[in-house]
Amino acid sequence: MTNNPRVLKAFKATRALGIPDRLVKPVLKNLLAVYDKNWELIEEDNYRTLVDAYFESQDNKGEEDKREVDMGHGGSERPTKKLHLANDEDHGESEIPSRMVSRQASMESSEPCLRDGRAGSSSQIPLKQSRDKGKNPTSSAVSRDNHKKDFLIPKTEESTNCVPVSAQPAPMRRPGSSGGSTGGNSVTSLASSEVGTSGRDALHVSGPSKGPCRIEHSQVDLNGMGSSCLITREGKKPIKSLDDISKSTEKVKISLADEIGNESLPKFNYIPDNIVYQHANVNISLARISDEDCCIGCSGDCLSSEFPCACAQETGGDFVYTKQGLLKEDFLTACMREPDKQNFFYCQDCPHERLKNEYMPEKCKGHHIRKFIKECWRKCGCDLWCGNRVVQRGISCKLQVFLTPEGKGWGVRTLEVLQKGTFVCEYVGEILTNTELYERNTHSSGAERHTYPVTLDADWGSERVLRDEDALCLDATFHGNVARFINHRCCDANLIDIPVQVETPDRHYYHLAFFTTRTVSDFEELTWDYGIDFDDLEHPIEAFQCNCRSVACRGKRQKGRKGKQH
Numbered sequence: 150m151t152n153n154p155r156v157l158k159a160f161k162a163t164r165a166l167g168i169p170d171r172l173v174k175p176v177l178k179n180l181l182a183v184y185d186k187n188w189e190l191i192e193e194d195n196y197r198t199l200v201d202a203y204f205e206s207q208d209n210k211g212e213e214d215k216r217e218v219d220m221g222h223g224g225s226e227r228p229t230k231k232l233h234l235a236n237d238e239d240h241g242e243s244e245i246p247s248r249m250v251s252r253q254a255s256m257e258s259s260e261p262c263l264r265d266g267r268a269g270s271s272s273q274i275p276l277k278q279s280r281d282k283g284k285n286p287t288s289s290a291v292s293r294d295n296h297k298k299d300f301l302i303p304k305t306e307e308s309t310n311c312v313p314v315s316a317q318p319a320p321m322r323r324p325g326s327s328g329g330s331t332g333g334n335s336v337t338s339l340a341s342s343e344v345g346t347s348g349r350d351a352l353h354v355s356g357p358s359k360g361p362c363r364i365e366h367s368q369v370d371l372n373g374m375g376s377s378c379l380i381t382r383e384g385k386k387p388i389k390s391l392d393d394i395s396k397s398t399e400k401v402k403i404s405l406a407d408e409i410g411n412e413s414l415p416k417f418n419y420i421p422d423n424i425v426y427q428h429a430n431v432n433i434s435l436a437r438i439s440d441e442d443c444c445i446g447c448s449g450d451c452l453s454s455e456f457p458c459a460c461a462q463e464t465g466g467d468f469v470y471t472k473q474g475l476l477k478e479d480f481l482t483a484c485m486r487e488p489d490k491q492n493f494f495y496c497q498d499c500p501h502e503r504l505k506n507e508y509m510p511e512k513c514k515g516h517h518i519r520k521f522i523k524e525c526w527r528k529c530g531c532d533l534w535c536g537n538r539v540v541q542r543g544i545s546c547k548l549q550v551f552l553t554p555e556g557k558g559w560g561v562r563t564l565e566v567l568q569k570g571t572f573v574c575e576y577v578g579e580i581l582t583n584t585e586l587y588e589r590n591t592h593s594s595g596a597e598r599h600t601y602p603v604t605l606d607a608d609w610g611s612e613r614v615l616r617d618e619d620a621l622c623l624d625a626t627f628h629g630n631v632a633r634f635i636n637h638r639c640c641d642a643n644l645i646d647i648p649v650q651v652e653t654p655d656r657h658y659y660h661l662a663f664f665t666t667r668t669v670s671d672f673e674e675l676t677w678d679y680g681i682d683f684d685d686l687e688h689p690i691e692a693f694q695c696n697c698r699s700v701a702c703r704g705k706r707q708k709g710r711k712g713k714q715h
């Protein structure tokens with residue numbers, strides 16, 4: 150028996166999957182030899198390399214060894230499948246082993262906010278009046294600086310040749326590859342297309358309560374069960390699972406696991422970046438960015454220069470990110486502070502109130518003026534790896550959509566430990582004007598389920614009167630990213646939403662990024678405070694009966710009110 154704590158920790162991780170130490174030992178030894186005793190490579194991703202190598206070795210052995218594993222379990226079920234079910238294509242030359250994928254500090258997060266004036270960005274949504282504007286929707290993508298290929302360290306001869314097949318970590322999907330991998334171990338299948346009631350593309354997962362789930366989508370091949378979707382808290386095989394709900398649009402896979410088996414995924418179309426629905430005034434052009442509004446003279450990584458760059462000047466004269474890519478403690482603390490009265494802006498002519506009653510609008514209820522992060526962008530001289538570009542690089546944490554046991558529907562959890570200040574994801578959805586959102590809500594049937602929209606009002610104070618086309622919000626009901634599954638928690642949520650200015654010099658439009666407020670353990674559910682006023686009976690989207698289980702829950706009392714949104 151070894152006393153080496155690193156070996157013991159590795160055994161602990163594999164034991165959790167039901168793998169006996171004695172079978173792990175030779176694989177571990179082999180990996181240590183191959184990786185030149187580089188434990189980090191073996192330990193990363195919760196020993197994924199080790200686990201993959203173990204299953205590879207088992208596959209390479211004959212039936213005899215398999216029997217041995219079963220016996221080693223004392224008759225209990227063999228740990229179902231290897232964590233990474235790579236298919237034939239995955240083993241192709243063009244693929245890159247997981248250890249070759251550069252590890253971005255997992256720290257991007259963006260949260261949607263539905264704040265009603267307590268501590269968040271979004272305000273309540275207006276009620277009546279309908280104005281029909283235009284008939285031809287035009288969508289323009291508002292994309293991140295998403296050079297996905299740039300996130301990979303190129304495969305070198307040395308790195309590919311030195312790893313024996315049995316110890317070779319299962320390959321990662323190359324981020325940004327379209328369609329990804331199919332076949333092989335895939336258990337999900339691409340079925341007939343399904344279009345939602347509104348004519349939008351819909352992602353619909355259905356399936357029997359046991360066995361493989363079926364995916365219906367009009368455009369995208371969602372591949373079969375793969376690595377991460379098989380990871381569950383207890384190491385059990387989920388009843389339904391998806392390898393990647395992002396349809397390969399994110400640089401990391403976002404799996405789905407249903408260990409309960411009584412829900413189907415709501416119909417929605419996964420988009421990795423916000424997109425204008427129709428009338429929102431989101432004008433992205435280099436000409437609008439003056440030389441003073443960017444750091445044109447910088448190069449490489451702004452964080453390594455002696456003085457904060459021009460972009461950092463806009464966030465209090467200093468960078469908000471550490472070299473490790475985490476949000477700095479003091480900035481995070483300031484964002485988490487309860488707002489004072491002076492942090493609220495009261496419009497003279499509030500777009501929300503205008504919509505509720507055009508002729509006799511009520512007084513503005515106030516909008517929380519919030520701290521912004523300003524990231525470097527394309528007119529800046531620095532590169533994509535500049536430390537002042539975190540949110541725009543997209544999701545890098547291992548996230549999983551899962552069915553919550555407390556009846557909150559689907560939720561999001563992290564599959565890895567996240568440090569405080571880590572960016573998790575952005576709240577992505579359609580960019581709508583308030584008028585469009587109002588119309589959408591008034592016309593939606595009671596049967597339709599809505600996610601909470603987020604009002605982008607964190608800087609409304611800078612304008613005396615806001616035009617309709619500048620009062621924007623994000624709606625992730627029909628088109629959205631993983632953030633649409635993040636559930637609400639009344640207090641002590643582990644995520645906070647922070648406005649991020651990237652490509653537009655004004656702040657009518659901005660990104661909303663979720664960062665962790667503390668260290669988050671693996672398999673812990675990610676939550677944020679929607680800022681809902683559970684007593685607001687006028688809100689077009691009825692409040693749900695809150696089941697956040699926090700000590701200061703504001704929404705427990707909601708008996709008899711049933712939310713239509715989901």
Ligand SMILES: C[S@@+](CC[C@H](N)C(=O)[O-])C[C@H]1O[C@@H](n2cnc3c(N)ncnc32)[C@H](O)[C@@H]1O
Nearest residue numbers: 557558559600634636637693695696697714715
């Ligand atoms: C943005 S969605 C979150 C994802 C959602 N759970 C799902 O299954 O799609 C918001 C909805 O989730 C549910 N929800 C979120 N937080 C909740 C909580 N603390 N208690 C009960 N339900 C919650 C409510 O139905 C709410 O309308």
